[in-house]
Amino acid sequence: MIKTQNLSFIYREDNGVAAAGEEAVLKEINLKIEQGSFTAVLGANGSGKSTLAKHFNAILLPSGGKVYVKGMDTSVPENMFPIRQCAGMVFQNPDNQMVAALVEDEVAFAPENLGVEPKEIRRRVDECLAAVDMTKYAQSSPSALSGGQKQRVAIAAALAMDPEILILDEPTAMLDPKGRKEVMRTIKTLNRENGITAVLITHYMDEAAQADRIVVMDNGKIAMDGKPREIFADVEKIKALGLDVPQVTELAHELSRLGIKIRPDILNVDECFAELTRLFGGAAND
């Protein structure tokens, strides 16, 4: 679905040569994202994960190498609109990405830009608001909504282009725990039920643990790439990259270091509970 070939990127450059004092933000990245997958991109601040995301819908163009979205080269100007239509993007700050003062107008903005027929726009707006469970707020002003609701509207606004890929650049960073849960549930539903390929940039480990695959970025390079269980099993390496593992994974890791025979690849509270109950046998009931 998305393929990068030796992708490099420098913010200030001149014919591929970095300006004085500038370092490449992305260095020789080769990545392939499969159709229908749910990939999380993790990384410390400044690791280049947002910059990478902006290459997936031709907001940024590579300084070196190529990016292909559904086989279309992002560096070809004619491909820009088809690529952006195919890869919808949701950003961190819910207030800064809203154009309209009414929820349904916000969702209608993208198809209006694409020149879709008015009746079809209406149909898409209703469908997309239903997909993120925001139908009853269609006539509200975005400023009256909670952060989680605003981000769900932003997701609906991207979906209205009828994209196959949804790129989410830290969509939960400015939300409270309730809003984060709402947004994560929406993303997972869209991925599983509507077959949308999801790429989630995040620095929350518990969110990344819900993906099918995790790509860890460090200093402009891919440091780790694999299934959440494989990635988080290597607690030492994750910590060396300036990241954390989910709390329950860390608990299991600490316990196994103390010589207790516990599975090291625990990802969520339910698994942790099951494992601890097994370890302590019936003792927990006494």
Added chain:
Amino acid sequence: MLKDITIGKYVPARSPLHRLDPLVKIIFTAFYIAALFIINKPLPYAVFTAYTLIIMLISGIPVKMILKGARPMLWIFIFTAVFNVFMTTGETLWAFDIFSLSIKITREGVISGAVLTVRLFYLVIGTSLLTLTTSPLDLTDGIEKLLSPLQKIKVPSHEIAMMMTIAIRFIPTLSEETDKIMKAQTARGADFETGNIIRRAKAMLPLLVPLFISAFRRADDLAVAMESRCYSSGGKRTKMKECRFTSFDLRAVIIFAAATAALMTTQYML
């Protein structure tokens, strides 16, 4: 304080004013303002006040909220009134000396001060009624249609309209942000409340710097978000809600024309 600004804020409701075609509404507002500056006799002013009251009542927006919009303008009203009272020459009502300056208050000054203040007040009420009852996207639509004849001489009517909508959309966001920065600086000992005007203006300077920086950052974010959704200035767009001139608009135009004619009759005939 800054949250009280109602200019640029849209209040959704079901009212005849909300239903009106935005282009028609903009033209009505222009006529309203023109009429306001044409009339200069007590009777037309009374009729004009009655019209304004009727429009306020059918707008479906609480009268208190509309009036609140005029409150930040209070100082401008006072300033205008005072200037006119002291600066207009004419029949002297009262004269006195301060610091060897002879100051005269004239009859004409009092009248022109009062008239200008009333005009300014209605101007604010009239324009805020337009933005209160028209969603910014509708407003863009109206402005775009209004300017579209100018497209032939290469005036970018759509871009102008889009810029205005975004500016309006960000007024509440930026005023909230100003409040936040003010509170943060007050917490660290900044003083915006006391001192003379110059001192207070100076205190505002450290407020403007972070506000501008954040506004530029927001603009950058918004531009990227718009581009991500395939916005391009030259592209041909469609509209979900096509504004069509309906029989409802036609009736409104007829009523408005009749009202304007009645107003002008009171001005010139009676």
